[in-house]
Amino acid sequence: xxxxxxxxxxFIINMVKEVELLKYKGVxxxxxxxxxxxxxxxxLDNYSSDTLVKKRIYSxxxxxxxxxxxxxYNNQEYLPQCILTRYDxxxxxxxxxxxxxxxxxxxxxxxxxxxSLSEDEINKSFYGKIKEKTILxxxxxxxxxxxxxxxxxxxxxxxFKTINDKISYFTLKVTI
Amino acid sequence: MENLLIxxxxxxxxxxxxxxxxxxxxxxxxxxxxxxxxxxxxxxxVEAFRKEIAYKTDDYIxxxxxxxxxxxxxxxxxxxxxxxxxxEVNNFHLDGINIQVNWFFEEGDDDMKEVGEELTEMLDIQxxxxxxxx
Numbered sequence: 001x002x003x004x005x006x007x008x009x010x011f012i013i014n015m016v017k018e019v020e021l022l023k024y025k026g027v028x029x030x031x032x033x034x035x036x037x038x039x040x041x042x043x044l045d046n047y048s049s050d051t052l053v054k055k056r057i058y059s060x061x062x063x064x065x066x067x068x069x070x071x072x073y074n075n076q077e078y079l080p081q082c083i084l085t086r087y088d089x090x091x092x093x094x095x096x097x098x099x100x101x102x103x104x105x106x107x108x109x110x111x112x113x114x115x116s117l118s119e120d121e122i123n124k125s126f127y128g129k130i131k132e133k134t135i136l137x138x139x140x141x142x143x144x145x146x147x148x149x150x151x152x153x154x155x156x157x158x159x160f161k162t163i164n165d166k167i168s169y170f171t172l173k174v175t176i
Numbered sequence: 177m178e179n180l181l182i183x184x185x186x187x188x189x190x191x192x193x194x195x196x197x198x199x200x201x202x203x204x205x206x207x208x209x210x211x212x213x214x215x216x217x218x219x220x221x222v223e224a225f226r227k228e229i230a231y232k233t234d235d236y237i238x239x240x241x242x243x244x245x246x247x248x249x250x251x252x253x254x255x256x257x258x259x260x261x262x263x264e265v266n267n268f269h270l271d272g273i274n275i276q277v278n279w280f281f282e283e284g285d286d287d288m289k290e291v292g293e294e295l296t297e298m299l300d301i302q303x304x305x306x307x308x309x310x
Binding site (some may be wrong): 030034038050051052055056058059062063066126127130131143145147150166 | 185187207209249251252253255256259266282283284285286287288294295310
C-alpha cells in the first residue's frame with residue numbers, strides 16, 4: 001500500500017516535471033515556420049526566465065525547422081513533426097521528417113562529424129564555415145547543423161527509419 | 177546618396193542607412209526567406225556609398241560614420257551576410273574614412289556577444305560591444 005502511494009507520488013512529480021511546450025505535425029513551409037515560432041515564443045517566456053536558454057531554444061528551433069523546409073522530402077503520408085518538451089531544467093527538441101534514402105549517407109556524415117567535435121572545435125568549425133569566402137547553398141545545411149550543435153548541451157541524437165527503398169523517416173533530438 | 181530605410185518585419189531586421197546622419201543601423205531579427213535577396217541590395221548600397229565618399233575622408237574626421245549592429249537574433253544563413261557587411265565596413269576604414277562600429281547585445285545573451293566578437297575579429301578598428309540592459 002505504502003509502495004503504491006510512493007510510486008504514485010513519484011509518478012505525479014514526474015508528470016509535473018515534464019511539460020510539452022510545442023507539438024506540431026503538418027506541412028512546413030516558410031509561413032508555417034513563422035506561425036510556429038510566434039506560438040512558441042510566449043511559451044518560452046512562461047517556462048524560462050533565462051535569456052540565453054530561451055534564445056538557444058529559439059535558435060535551434062529555427063535551424064531544425066528551416067533544415068526540414070530546405071532539405072526535407074515532401075510526403076503527404078509521413079508529415080514532418082516537431083515537439084518541444086521541458087524536462088526539469090532541460091529542453092528537448094525532437095524533429096522528424098521524410099528524407100530520400102539517397103541523401104542519408106550525406107546527412108549521417110554531417111551529423112557524425114559534428115558529434116565527433118569538442119565544444120571548442122564546434123565553435124571553430126562554425127566560424128570557419130561562416131568566414132569561408134563563399135558558401136555553397138548545399139553546404140548551408142552543414143552550417144545549420146553546426147549551429148544546432150553549438151547551442152545544444154549534449155551530442156545530437158538521430159536515427160533513420162526505413163519506410164521503403166526510396167524514403168526514410170529521419171528523427172533528430174536536440175537537448176538544450 | 178539617398179537614404180535606405182527598410183522597415184522591420186518578423187523575419188527581417190530594420191535597416192536605416194542614413195548618409196546625412198553618418199549612420200548605418202541594422203536592428204532586429206534576421207531569418208529572411210532568401211538571404212541573398214535581402215542582404216544583396218544592402219551590401220551594394222553600402223559599397224556604392226563608400227566609393228562615393230572615398231575622396232572626401234576629411235568630412236568624417238570629427239564626425240565618424242557610425243555602424244550599429246543591434247540584432248536580437250539571426251540564423252546561420254544570415255551570419256555569412258552580416259560578416260560580408262562587416263568586411264565592407266572595414267573597407268571604409270581602409271579607405272581612410274573615420275568610422276565607429278557598435279555591436280549591441282541583450283543583457284544575458286552571451287551568445288550574441290560572442291558571435292559579435294568573432295564576426296568583428298577581422299576589423300582593423302576596435303568595435304564597441306554594448307550591453308542593452310533588460
